[in-house]
Amino acid sequence: MSNGAVPNPDPTNFTGADAAFLRDFAALCTFGATPGGGVERQAGSPADGEQRAWLTELLQGNGFTVSFDQVGNQFGLLELQPGAPFVLVGSHLDSQPTAGRYDGAYGVLAAAHAAFRLAAQWKADGTAPRYNLAVVNWFNEEGARFKPSMMGSSVYTGKMTPEVVLDITDPAGITVREALDATASLGQGPGPKAAYAAEIHIEQGRSMERDGITIGVVDSNWAANKYEFEVHGEQGHTGSTVIADRRDALLGASMLVVAAREIADHFPDGALHTSVGQLDVYPNSPVVVPSLVNLLLDLRSADEEILAQADHMLHDRIGQIEKAARVEIRKTGSHCWPVTPYQPEGVALAEKTAANCGLTYKRVKTLAGHDSTNLKDIVPTVMLFVPSVEGISHNEHEYTTDQDIISGLHVLTDVVRSLCLGELDS
Amino acid sequence: MSNGAVPNPDPTNFTGADAAFLRDFAALCTFGATPGGGVERQAGSPADGEQRAWLTELLQGNGFTVSFDQVGNQFGLLELQPGAPFVLVGSHLDSQPTAGRYDGAYGVLAAAHAAFRLAAQWKADGTAPRYNLAVVNWFNEEGARFKPSMMGSSVYTGKMTPEVVLDITDPAGITVREALDATASLGQGPGPKAAYAAEIHIEQGRSMERDGITIGVVDSNWAANKYEFEVHGEQGHTGSTVIADRRDALLGASMLVVAAREIADHFPDGALHTSVGQLDVYPNSPVVVPSLVNLLLDLRSADEEILAQADHMLHDRIGQIEKAARVEIRKTGSHCWPVTPYQPEGVALAEKTAANCGLTYKRVKTLAGHDSTNLKDIVPTVMLFVPSVEGISHNEHEYTTDQDIISGLHVLTDVVRSLCLGELDS
Numbered sequence: 001m002s003n004g005a006v007p008n009p010d011p012t013n014f015t016g017a018d019a020a021f022l023r024d025f026a027a028l029c030t031f032g033a034t035p036g037g038g039v040e041r042q043a044g045s046p047a048d049g050e051q052r053a054w055l056t057e058l059l060q061g062n063g064f065t066v067s068f069d070q071v072g073n074q075f076g077l078l079e080l081q082p083g084a085p086f087v088l089v090g091s092h093l094d095s096q097p098t099a100g101r102y103d104g105a106y107g108v109l110a111a112a113h114a115a116f117r118l119a120a121q122w123k124a125d126g127t128a129p130r131y132n133l134a135v136v137n138w139f140n141e142e143g144a145r146f147k148p149s150m151m152g153s154s155v156y157t158g159k160m161t162p163e164v165v166l167d168i169t170d171p172a173g174i175t176v177r178e179a180l181d182a183t184a185s186l187g188q189g190p191g192p193k194a195a196y197a198a199e200i201h202i203e204q205g206r207s208m209e210r211d212g213i214t215i216g217v218v219d220s221n222w223a224a225n226k227y228e229f230e231v232h233g234e235q236g237h238t239g240s241t242v243i244a245d246r247r248d249a250l251l252g253a254s255m256l257v258v259a260a261r262e263i264a265d266h267f268p269d270g271a272l273h274t275s276v277g278q279l280d281v282y283p284n285s286p287v288v289v290p291s292l293v294n295l296l297l298d299l300r301s302a303d304e305e306i307l308a309q310a311d312h313m314l315h316d317r318i319g320q321i322e323k324a325a326r327v328e329i330r331k332t333g334s335h336c337w338p339v340t341p342y343q344p345e346g347v348a349l350a351e352k353t354a355a356n357c358g359l360t361y362k363r364v365k366t367l368a369g370h371d372s373t374n375l376k377d378i379v380p381t382v383m384l385f386v387p388s389v390e391g392i393s394h395n396e397h398e399y400t401t402d403q404d405i406i407s408g409l410h411v412l413t414d415v416v417r418s419l420c421l422g423e424l425d426s
Numbered sequence: 427m428s429n430g431a432v433p434n435p436d437p438t439n440f441t442g443a444d445a446a447f448l449r450d451f452a453a454l455c456t457f458g459a460t461p462g463g464g465v466e467r468q469a470g471s472p473a474d475g476e477q478r479a480w481l482t483e484l485l486q487g488n489g490f491t492v493s494f495d496q497v498g499n500q501f502g503l504l505e506l507q508p509g510a511p512f513v514l515v516g517s518h519l520d521s522q523p524t525a526g527r528y529d530g531a532y533g534v535l536a537a538a539h540a541a542f543r544l545a546a547q548w549k550a551d552g553t554a555p556r557y558n559l560a561v562v563n564w565f566n567e568e569g570a571r572f573k574p575s576m577m578g579s580s581v582y583t584g585k586m587t588p589e590v591v592l593d594i595t596d597p598a599g600i601t602v603r604e605a606l607d608a609t610a611s612l613g614q615g616p617g618p619k620a621a622y623a624a625e626i627h628i629e630q631g632r633s634m635e636r637d638g639i640t641i642g643v644v645d646s647n648w649a650a651n652k653y654e655f656e657v658h659g660e661q662g663h664t665g666s667t668v669i670a671d672r673r674d675a676l677l678g679a680s681m682l683v684v685a686a687r688e689i690a691d692h693f694p695d696g697a698l699h700t701s702v703g704q705l706d707v708y709p710n711s712p713v714v715v716p717s718l719v720n721l722l723l724d725l726r727s728a729d730e731e732i733l734a735q736a737d738h739m740l741h742d743r744i745g746q747i748e749k750a751a752r753v754e755i756r757k758t759g760s761h762c763w764p765v766t767p768y769q770p771e772g773v774a775l776a777e778k779t780a781a782n783c784g785l786t787y788k789r790v791k792t793l794a795g796h797d798s799t800n801l802k803d804i805v806p807t808v809m810l811f812v813p814s815v816e817g818i819s820h821n822e823h824e825y826t827t828d829q830d831i832i833s834g835l836h837v838l839t840d841v842v843r844s845l846c847l848g849e850l851d852s
């Protein structure tokens with residue numbers, strides 16, 4: 001797939017509500033569509049505003065009431081049990097630059113269609129669920145334009161304050177508040193109260209594809225240490241400054257990028273993931289030795305012991321690089337989290353539901369962060385995966401088959417039904 | 427000096443025309459002044475426009491006619507021998523970001539004051555020189571905002587066409603034509619015809635300071651190979667993409683930055699200078715494995731044999747990095763020049779003049795490019811250096827003492843007199 005085009009969703013192979021889901025997914029793929037077959041709709045961009053308006057129409061057309069909270073989280077609410085808390089089901093519509101179609105967007109649309117099915121069934125058979133139903137599009141899960149990632153769900157779960165978030169700026173100096181205003185997404189208040197949460201997402205890895213599994217039941221997330229570093233050197237002339245006099249911030253930063261990979265290579269395959277995704281050079285002129293580099297470096301592992309070892313190695317290497325490149329490396333921010341489990345009763349419910357649907361399933365860990373990683377810290381949360389072809393993600397060639405996204409929608413629908421009916425209430 | 431403030435020019439220690447020069451230099455230092463004691467006035471910026479208008483007033487006030495050519499080179503003309511070609515004396519006022527006060531600006535102002543002195547003397551004593559006199563402020567020597575560097579003198583010397591140059595854009599998409607229009611610097615035609623050229627500049631190295639020398643007589647430039655590279659990888663999720671599947675463009679680019687320094691370290695101290703000054707990452711998002719890095723890498727040496735060896739090593743390393751990081755490295759541009767001499771008769775004239783002024787002098791090579799590097803390819807050209815304290819350049823702490831810039835002005839004045847009087851005519 002990596003050099004081919006991604007097939008379009010094809011509703012003609014399905015019928016009824018499944019075909020309707022694929023038609024809506026095809027429509028959703030057109031917002032911010034890129035020539036390479038992916039999408040680009042960063043948080044608060046015009047394309048994000050357009051898809052949010054489209055989702056509002058879709059939700060309202062199916063009888064849901066749409067509202068935005070104080071940091072732009074978009075909710076489609078169906079209150080069937082007046083005053084009761086909500087089962088929140090959703091993901092995020094925002095994307096990385098030149099991203100794939102599935103990351104986040106599949107989860108939001110699957111949530112909406114699961115909710116539509118349940119609403120229609122309950123209306124037809126007169127069921128009164130114990131909890132109300134909310135479809136959610138969390139604001140800025142990706143963190144590409146506005147840092148940090150998982151912004152909307154972090155405020156919803158009390159990990160960040162709305163005041164701090166609304167003043168965060170993108171590289172052009174535009175605030176979250178301004179971006180939300182520009183996309184008609186700035187509401188008030190903290191959103192609906194949650195009883196349970198559920199999310200479905202593509203795996204973004206290749207373990208399920210390799211094992212021939214359709215449904216992944218996420219039982220925990222990897223631990224991660226994410227760091228912001230500043231590498232300080234001194235400006236000089238690239239031509240005339242003798243090498244011994246140089247304090248080249250870019251050399252120091254480059255040694256840090258290479259060290260991060262070498263540390264990953266020190267551990268067995270798949271035990272540790274390290275990366276530098278973002279790196280900015282100042283003054284970034286052809287003939288000036290750089291005086292400052294800002295970069296974001298992260299280390300992730302399912303094994304906290306390995307992560308601790310790797311972190312120790314990294315800090316040793318930083319000291320060595322400071323001497324070798326005659327630079328100073330300052331840590332200006334960090335965001336670390338341990339391995340944390342999803343609630344076992346939710347895992348058991350998801351496994352039972354997948355089995356009842358006649359689908360293959362296994363337990364998986366999420367290497368990436370998701371909004372559900374936040375939600376599980378306040379309410380029991382179910383996280384489901386469907387396979388990613390070749391594990392490709394954050395890439396225009398990201399792809400999951402129509403059959404797999406439909407199967408995932410079926411399991412999600414049944415899980416949400418169980419949550420709304422109070423099946424997990426102890 | 428590197429962490430201290432740069433002293434301001436102090437005219438009270440000098441008298442007459444020397445004090446006037448220091449007063450004008452103090453005024454010039456205020457354009458685009460930075461809090462750190464340097465200047466920021468990139469080519470075609472508002473600060474560049476302001477200093478150009480100031481120079482126009484200064485030149486006109488001293489009886490010179492000011493004109494701009496087709497690519498914004500600014501000339502102050504004094505025609506004393508109607509129809510004769512000109513001795514061009516000057517440098518450039520544009521700067522790097524957060525740059526020092528002396529680079530280029532000293533050479534332009536010294537040229538103006540040398541010309542004022544000669545004009546006054548000749549008017550007083552009735553001398554009719556063989557050649558006319560032009561003070562020049564070459565457009566965009568630095569190449570920080572608009573690439574390549576030495577842009578104005580490259581067009582003047584026929585190495586680039588004005589059509590190509592005027593359409594070059596900065597990172598914001600603004601063309602050279604637009605920037606010149608905005609700073610009232612866009613004129614017509616190729617500028618005055620040259621007979622000889624002269625330039626004075628700070629050394630930007632520490633060899634003269636080390637040897638206690640006041641006047642450097644440049645006899646050749648270093649050879650340089652400057653390359654633009656694109657490192658191509660593939661986008662992926664920094665968390666979930668397994669290390670073995672990654673094609674991380676930033677890892678490949680970082681290995682190239684480190685390799686460039688290792689190649690410099692392979693040769694004896696001072697034999698080879700290597701750098702990467704500019705590096706841009708795409709998509710440059712915290713959680714995306716970069717798919718593309720653009721960078722500029724240069725190798726410089728006074729010894730063409732060493733440069734050839736280093737270049738060979740670099741290209742070997744590129745092949746190794748492509749395999750190790752699973753990336754593709756494409757060379758998308760190159761600008762290479764050999765060691766080329768300044769005309770020996772000009773070198774001899776400068777040495778004789780420095781001796782007559784009672785100043786210490788030695789022959790030096792220029793590691794950096796200068797407008798005179800272009801000029802010497804069309805007319806005999808004299809290039810003079812004055813010392814740089816601690817060799818610091820392209821840095822707000824760039825500094826040359828008042829005494830040294832005054833001494834340089836004296837030698838430049840005498841050299842230009844000799845050139846105008848036809849002393850080098852064979």
